[in-house]
Amino acid sequence: MTNIEKYNNLFCESFQLQPDEIENAEYKVTELWDSVGHMILASNIEEMFEIELDPDDILDFTSYSKGLTILTNKYNIIF
């Protein structure tokens, strides 16, 4: 699985979304992306990519696209 596939799958699973819905996923907007969902997503990301997210990055990880930017710029994950 490529990194983008892994990332997309995490969104589908964490928030029970269809593949065509994930790009618009946003904290507090997407139904299941509440504070509990947010912690679950953060744990799943850490596990999948074998990284430890900095607390600042957990706070900033508020949408599908912001997450991609954070993982690319700060954790050197190539999508």
Added chain:
Amino acid sequence: MFDFLRYKENIAIISDRNETLTYSQLIDCTDDFVASIPRKGLVFTLCENLLGSLVGYVACIRNKIPQVLLDGSKDIELIHRLIDIYKPEYIWLPTSRSKDVNGTIVHQYQTYSLVMMSYAISEGFHPVNSELLVCLTTSGSTGSPKLVRISENNLLSNAESIANYLSIDHNERPITVLPMYYSYGLSVINSHLIKGATILLTDKAVLQREFWAFFKEYEATSLAGVPYTFEMLKRLRFFKMDLPSLRYMTQAGGKLSKELAKEYIEYSQEKGKKFFVMYGQTEATARMSYLPWSNALEKYSSIGISIPGGKFALLDSDGTEILEPCRDGELVYYGKNVSLGYAECRMDLSKGDDNNGCLRTGDIAQRDSDGFYYITGRMKRFVKVWGNRCNLDAIEQLCKEITSLCACVGVDDLITVFLCEDSLKDNILSMLVEKTGFNPRAFQFKTINQLPLLSNGKINYQALENLR
């Protein structure tokens, strides 16, 4: 309840939307609210942590107008169900939602409007017991319409007691982590408004950058959380954050793991802050006990001692008081903050005091030889899901609308639904998520061939517990 004239020049509220109100301004805008209504009646307040919501709440309290505080984020279907049951004369709600109800706007403040219901104009106002001031839901999550009836004396005595043991004075600036329709969140507001302190009002969560920016800009002195709040904070490496203004934290709304309680207590000792483990129920307005800071490290798994003015007793199964230490019994609380009782329909709002200052908590506890209490179990079938009380029987009822062959057991933060038909799982999960508003991770499913029964034909929950 509130004596704002004493604190006229103090700042009562600062919101994260750059709004500031002094106590004197709070008097003025709550007076305007009351001047706008032809006569007093029951108000539904659809709460958000926004200035309009809080001002409406305070206006009703100051003028002895009974109100029901509800979660303003719940869908309109649920609100309508409650309207049908309790027939409020007025609804204080976000102006953007005022079209959802049938009535006339009689007052507006910031983003909130007061709607006088059409039926109140045509059918007249229904009476409410004169002692009754606030009603809170017992369980927002399952949408149960059952309310706890709370009097002005209840509110005031609990607020005073809390302010006493936390040494709250006008210098405090608590930040709102919890919603105001939740008894614990409301107790934070009341215990500070009676002391002329400044509420830092935000609807942001601890997971949002805006929350911390607001916290730091206005130098919050305390924060209140449920166990899940403190789990999240740890994840955010709270222990490494630099928060010099923070004086203390309080925790209630369920049992924090012993390890985590100890970690927060040790952190607080090291940083010159305090951490209070507390215990309460909506039926007691909010608080019944707290763990004094001087005993925190030594007794970190305890809920502490009764609040000033309150008293605990333990009863064995015969109803006899247990006097010796370290024996389990039902925890019973006595105090002026014990609510008047429950309501399940509008008529019930006329009722007087059913409890007479005595509350059987339904929790099993024991007392050590120093007089500190420890919760060891629960008599009633409910769990706390991220701080929300959730009745397992109510969850089971919801599931039964889809299949009769189901049963629920649970521990805090995880409800297990037993089904005999595996194929119904997805259907039931999405229904439960929709109705409770819980993240789906709150539920797990197990399929069994047959539900275990007791000899009387009832479900054997003990057996299910073992299969969990």
